[in-house]
Amino acid sequence: MSEGVEWALHGCLNLAWAEEGEDARAVPAAVLARMYELPPAYLNKQLQALARAGIVGSTSGPRGGFRLARSPREITLLDVVVAIEGADEAFRCTGILGQGPDGDPSVDYRKTCVISQTMRRAELRWRRELAGQTLADIMTTVRERFPAVPGETRDRLANLRP
Amino acid sequence: MSEGVEWALHGCLNLAWAEEGEDARAVPAAVLARMYELPPAYLNKQLQALARAGIVGSTSGPRGGFRLARSPREITLLDVVVAIEGADEAFRCTGILGQGPDGDPSVDYRKTCVISQTMRRAELRWRRELAGQTLADIMTTVRERFPAVPGETRDRLANLRP
DNA sequence: GATCTTCTACTCGGATAAAATCTGTCCGAGTTCAGTAGG
DNA sequence: CCTACTGAACTCGGACAGATTTTATCCGAGTAGAAGATC
Numbered sequence: 001m002s003e004g005v006e007w008a009l010h011g012c013l014n015l016a017w018a019e020e021g022e023d024a025r026a027v028p029a030a031v032l033a034r035m036y037e038l039p040p041a042y043l044n045k046q047l048q049a050l051a052r053a054g055i056v057g058s059t060s061g062p063r064g065g066f067r068l069a070r071s072p073r074e075i076t077l078l079d080v081v082v083a084i085e086g087a088d089e090a091f092r093c094t095g096i097l098g099q100g101p102d103g104d105p106s107v108d109y110r111k112t113c114v115i116s117q118t119m120r121r122a123e124l125r126w127r128r129e130l131a132g133q134t135l136a137d138i139m140t141t142v143r144e145r146f147p148a149v150p151g152e153t154r155d156r157l158a159n160l161r162p
Numbered sequence: 163m164s165e166g167v168e169w170a171l172h173g174c175l176n177l178a179w180a181e182e183g184e185d186a187r188a189v190p191a192a193v194l195a196r197m198y199e200l201p202p203a204y205l206n207k208q209l210q211a212l213a214r215a216g217i218v219g220s221t222s223g224p225r226g227g228f229r230l231a232r233s234p235r236e237i238t239l240l241d242v243v244v245a246i247e248g249a250d251e252a253f254r255c256t257g258i259l260g261q262g263p264d265g266d267p268s269v270d271y272r273k274t275c276v277i278s279q280t281m282r283r284a285e286l287r288w289r290r291e292l293a294g295q296t297l298a299d300i301m302t303t304v305r306e307r308f309p310a311v312p313g314e315t316r317d318r319l320a321n322l323r324p
Numbered sequence: 325g326a327t328c329t330t331c332t333a334c335t336c337g338g339a340t341a342a343a344a345t346c347t348g349t350c351c352g353a354g355t356t357c358a359g360t361a362g363g
Numbered sequence: 364c365c366t367a368c369t370g371a372a373c374t375c376g377g378a379c380a381g382a383t384t385t386t387a388t389c390c391g392a393g394t395a396g397a398a399g400a401t402c
Contacts, residue, residue: 002384007258060336121291
């Protein structure tokens with residue numbers, strides 16, 4: 001899995017904290033990058049993927065940057081992962097059963113192949129878990145365990161502006 | 163996920179069918195490769211990984227090849243996946259929380275980071291599912307749905323020998 | 325003082341390169357078996 | 364006839380290239396705001 005997934009998740013979380021502040025300004029990619037000492041241009045690229053997926057909105061120019069495009073309650077972790085990694089399943093069943101000399105091209109082996117089914121079921125469990133966790137859920141848990149984090153994050157974001 | 167996982171899973175299943183036959187000979191990689199028209203040397207490479215993991219045993223020379231190293235009941239799909247893909251988690255949490263200017267190196271953020279925990283829990287679901295399915299389970303299901311497959315497979319393996 | 329224009333600085337967005345990984349290939353080490361010579 | 368020896372074919376195992384994906388960088392298009400000139 002691409003490392004950008006972690007960046008994107010933390011980025012969204014930070015955008016969510018920022019959104020809660022009084023002066024909710026858009027956050028430039030460079031500010032998020034400074035927060036974790038990440039390559040700014042590359043982080044920007046990942047955020048572009050989030051923008052294409054409709055998870056964040058982007059604005060150019062001064063006072064521009066990224067902000068969440070919808071409520072944290074309507075952003076699941078799966079949404080973010082899919083936006084970065086793509087929607088393809090990790091286990092690519094090429095249907096090798098049909099490739100052999102005795103293979104029947106008219107059969108869809110992804111449906112009948114028991115191995116494929118089992119792998120897909122496991123992957124479905126993973127997806128379900130991620131689809132069941134929204135950004136809002138994460139925020140609630142963080143607030144319970146570390147009440148200071150939201151405020152601190154907003155402060156850091158403000159201080160990291162140029 | 164590497165495509166070799168699919169090859170390895172089907173390879174193990176075929177080895178399991180072969181093991182049930184009367185004249186249980188080791189199966190060369192070349193024979194398995196012909197079955198699905200795969201590059202023989204590369205498939206051999208994947209089987210080597212299975213051998214290193216102790217899932218299959220290998221024998222050199224004439225009448226050599228691969229065979230299951232233990233009972234299908236004691237081989238889980240997770241074993242095979244880990245043997246090919248490695249034991250690393252898909253979501254690599256680099257603990258970026260600790261990398262920023264305000265990060266505390268003494269804290270293990272993989273333990274405290276809520277995002278990391280959630281991602282790991284999802285991945286755990288995936289692993290549990292795969293760990294709960296043994297090669298024997300797959301064989302049972304296949305036999306229920308396609309009773310002819312075991313015999314046909316043994317025949318095909320025999321016919322594909324040089 | 326208000327307004328319009330110009331100008332600069334800032335931000336995203338996609339095109340472009342370097343690095344790492346996955347995929348595929350090749351040849352050597354070791355082993356089994358068949359054939360052969362000798363007792 | 365039985366045994367030991369030689370040789371050859373077969374198989375795995377790891378070292379060696381090619382292709383694809385991931386990671387990282389750079390520069391241009393567009394925009395908001397500030398400064399300055401004009402009315």
